[in-house]
Amino acid sequence: MTEAGPTEAGAPTGKAARELLAQAERLLDTARAVRADHARAVEAVHTALAPLLDSLIRRELSAIPVSRLKDVTEGRLRLGAVEQAGFTNVGQVHEANRYELRQIPGVGAQTADQALAAAGQIAHAVRDTVAVRIEVDTPDDSTTALVTALHRLVEAGPDVRRAVDAAVRLIGTLEPLLTAAGPARGRLRMLFARRPARAEALAAVASVRTVVAEAVARELLLLFGQVSVDLLREPESDVTAWVDFELRSAEYYSLLAELSGTGPDRAAAEGFLPTGIADRVRGLRLDDAHLRVSLRGYQSFGARFALAQKRVILGDEMGLGKTVQAIAALAHLSARGETHFLVVCPASVLINWAREVRARSTLRALPVHGPERQGAFTEWRESGGVALTTFDALHTLPAARDCGMTPGMLVVDEAHYVKNPATRRSRAVSGWTQRTERVLFLTGTPMENRVEEFRSLVRHLQPELAPSIHTTHGAAGSHAFRKAVAPAYLRRNQQDVLTELPALVQVDESVEFSEGDLDAYREAVGAGHFMRMRRAAYARPATSAKLHRLLELVAEAADNSLKVVVFSYFREVLLTVEHALGEGAFGPLAGSLPAARRQEIIDDFAAVEGHAVLLSQIQAGGVGLNMQAASVVIICEPQIKPTMEHQAVARAHRMGQIRTVRVHRLLAADSVDERMLNILARKERLFDLYARRSAVAETTPDAVDVSDGALARRIVEEEQLRLATGADGTVAAAPEN
Known part of the structure; x- marks a missing residue:
């Protein structure tokens, strides 16, 4: 028995x-x-x-x-x-x-x-x-x-x-x-x-x-x-x-x-929302089973706000992680059974979205753009994941009413792109917002002084709220404005919520070459000119993807009254940036300028009330100059000597800096930029970063950097093989110094 x-x-x-x-x-x-x-x-x-x-x-x-x-x-x-x-x-x-x-x-x-x-x-x-x-x-x-x-x-x-x-x-x-x-x-x-x-x-x-x-x-x-x-x-x-x-x-x-x-004051971290809305958001438990990152308190609140209110604008100041908050909301919905999500963004940030989704979550990212976008869209519709498309590509895809499915959430990055309802991109986005229950607009542009623009965005999300938004709310100040628009808008500023964070946030901004960029790059690779390869992304300004992203970052900094320093190794690149920005940029600082004149330019830059842009060669701005008036640093291309980049950033990120410094490093995908980073990353990380803090590293950058010539020669050869150039047996030109 x-x-x-x-x-x-x-x-x-x-x-x-x-x-x-x-x-x-x-x-x-x-x-x-x-x-x-x-x-x-x-x-x-x-x-x-x-x-x-x-x-x-x-x-x-x-x-x-x-x-x-x-x-x-x-x-x-x-x-x-x-x-x-x-x-x-x-x-x-x-x-x-x-x-x-x-x-x-x-x-x-x-x-x-x-x-x-x-x-x-x-x-x-x-x-x-x-x-x-x-x-x-x-x-x-x-x-x-x-x-x-x-x-x-x-x-x-x-x-x-x-x-x-x-x-x-x-x-x-x-x-x-x-x-x-x-x-x-x-x-x-x-x-x-x-x-x-x-x-x-x-x-x-x-x-x-x-x-x-x-x-x-x-x-x-x-x-x-x-x-x-x-x-x-x-x-x-x-x-x-x-x-x-x-x-x-x-x-x-x-x-x-x-x-x-x-941590930060709770009211500030919650965007000074009315008690009723804040309580409802706090009551929602965020499911992070599909997340690969720990959220800060205010970021968790932002994701929960999007979920609780369903159709909202997240307008946090640049540098607070709007993208990761959106990904957290998608991950929560995925954990609850949703399978399809759609992100619409400018072409300049699409590749960043793909990398962030993969790095920060277990969700599947599927770019839907370029000549294969119709096939990619069909694959997304059948298999699910996070479809990533651009404003310009969206109207070429099947409309929401013909799709046969509804995304669990629609995310629109840089949402101020759809402020004009008459444009084709706005109409395309509107078609999806009308048929999607949860919609999240992201924008770093403050709305308090753009009430009509804000009202236009709200019409996409909560049209019943739009008539109650008046210009007097913006004129009464940010608190009055946020109270009036609380059901649809959450914004936090750096000074309110970054009390627990260090003063340096670094972001790699990856862009894909345009056709013009790729042509210029192929020419430089074919000629074996390493330095020309490094600056090829700016050779044709009218179609330069890097330059376009740089101008977007500067515009967002201007909207938030932040000062910007733009660094490049190449004076030619800085002149291209200066021309694209128009009048008003300071510099460029160069090694040929006397030190006194360089400091004079920096002092004039610092004296400007609000936004301003300073251009500097990285080897000139990296030594002996203090630029702590700037809180946004843009590096046009990665540097052969990491210490040079570190020293340049340290000019802004130093004692006396009162704001978080945000560093944007512009990288072209599948190019010399990525080859350089991969090779440099193979060095002994502990030694490299430890030495970087030492007095020897500060005074002798060559002590911890690889040989310029060896690095250049290796990258040129790898790129020639990859692009099938120089394959006829001819000897490529020696790398340019």
């Missing part, structure tokens, strides 16, 4: 039940382990953070006069004797103890207790306002300990949050079920248990089976095990942690803000 066998309730009994419960115990143990490992990792951050915060708080309190203690007690506290005893600031009182204060003549127990309590209240308030800044250039033992502790959690990635959340839910579910299922662990226990206890045990076993089956389907055991390993793994060295911090500093600061509770 076997022990196993189903009951009337369908629950396993005997040996089958015991095996199931043992499996559940193992699952529960791994869940408890990952929760404990995470708790230890978090505690290590708090331990490293505490002395840094204490130091900041002491510094702040030492600057507050002791008389401010009266304000806390509404004037009831008598401090004359305390002040006469030499206590001049709140910090001194806060660090004193009750016995020490009572030794002061005229200070009794009540006064001492009130003074300490008041100092404690002020210290608590200060604690909520200070934020730790991690200085890469001046690391010490305390900040190294913090970076190392954060490194463990950052390196473990977004799986940590999913694993811990799943572990907490599993523990809460399994623990009471296993307790209730106790009698089912043995035949005798079930035999002598009362009937209600047996029934409860069998019901619990049935529930355990369901929970275990779900955990197996979600591969939680594997997830818990991998995350525990990641959380227990020590960094190879302190240098490794510091290098990783440089590469992913935004993730470190985001995690630090989350764990320390010193």
Whole structure:
């Protein structure tokens, strides 16, 4: 007679039940382990953070006069004797103890207790306002300990949050079920248990089976095990942690803000939305199962705003990650069963969208443009994924009414492109917005001073809201405007939400060669001219994809009143940019200019109120000049010497800079740009980046860079082979210096 066998309730009994419960115990143990490992990792951050915060708080309190203690007690506290005893600031009182204060003549127990309590209240308030800044250039033992502790959690990635959340839910579910299922662990226990206890045990076993089956389907055991390993793994060295911090500093600061509770003001991070809308957005839980990136708090809120309000404009200032917020919304919908998404954007950013979707999520990105766009569209319609198309291509594709399916969400990047309803691109977008339930418009252009333009965009999304938007709302200021348009608009500014981020954000802007660009590039490759290959993207300005993207970035910076520095190795490229920008650009700075004249140009640039553009050769702007008036840096092409690029960026990203610096490096896909980056990336990353911070690297760039000639010759040969040029046996010209 076997022990196993189903009951009337369908629950396993005997040996089958015991095996199931043992499996559940193992699952529960791994869940408890990952929760404990995470708790230890978090505690290590708090331990490293505490002395840094204490130091900041002491510094702040030492600057507050002791008389401010009266304000806390509404004037009831008598401090004359305390002040006469030499206590001049709140910090001194806060660090004193009750016995020490009572030794002061005229200070009794009540006064001492009130003074300490008041100092404690002020210290608590200060604690909520200070934020730790991690200085890469001046690391010490305390900040190294913090970076190392954060490194463990950052390196473990977004799986940590999913694993811990799943572990907490599993523990809460399994623990009471296993307790209730106790009698089912043995035949005798079930035999002598009362009937209600047996029934409860069998019901619990049935529930355990369901929970275990779900955990197996979600591969939680594997997830818990991998995350525990990641959380227990020590960094190879302190240098490794510091290098990783440089590469992913935004993730470190985001995690630090989350764990320390010193993030941005919540109202600002939520775009000063009315309470009702903000509460509804907060109530939506973002499913990040298909995301490959950890979101900052304000980014998570932005994605949830798009999901909760369904048809909205996300108008965050440039540099806040509108693209990743859109991808997070798509990933959430994908996790909930949606299969098709459509992104419409300018041609200049389509390749970036493809790379961001693939890098930031598990979603399938499918470019739908160029001569094969009809076939790609058909493939998307049949197989799903994120279709990426351009404004100019959209009207050539089947209309939404003829598509036979509806996207889970339509995203329109640079949405101000459809402000004029009479244009062909606006009509094409409108056809899709009318048939799609969820629509997200992205634009970095502030709308407060463009009320008519905003009203036009809202007509695509929430036409019933458009008539209630008046020009007086914009004239009344940003807060009044945002309150009026809150159901359809969310905008956050850098100064409001980047308090937890470092002052440098770097973005690679990949573009595809236009036909004219490709012709110029082929000519340069065929001639074997390395330097001409590097500047070929600007050889034909009328059709230059890089120049077009550069002008878009400058225009967006102008809309946000930000100053821009444009760097190139080539004076010829800078003159092309200057001509395209028209009058008003400063420079270009060049090595032939006397140092005094160069500084004069920079001073004039800094003195301009609001937006301005400065052009500079990278070798001239990279040494001895301070450009911290600029918060947007555009690098026209990658540099052979990475240190040259680093030094140039450091001219803007240095002490005195009060805004986040956003660096855009323009890269042409499948070109010398990518070949250079791939070769340079193969160098020993730790040594390269560690040396980059050293005094030797600052003064001797050649110390950590590869040979110009060797790099040039190798790239020319590879490109000639790839483009099938020079294949007739002729010897290509020597690379130009």
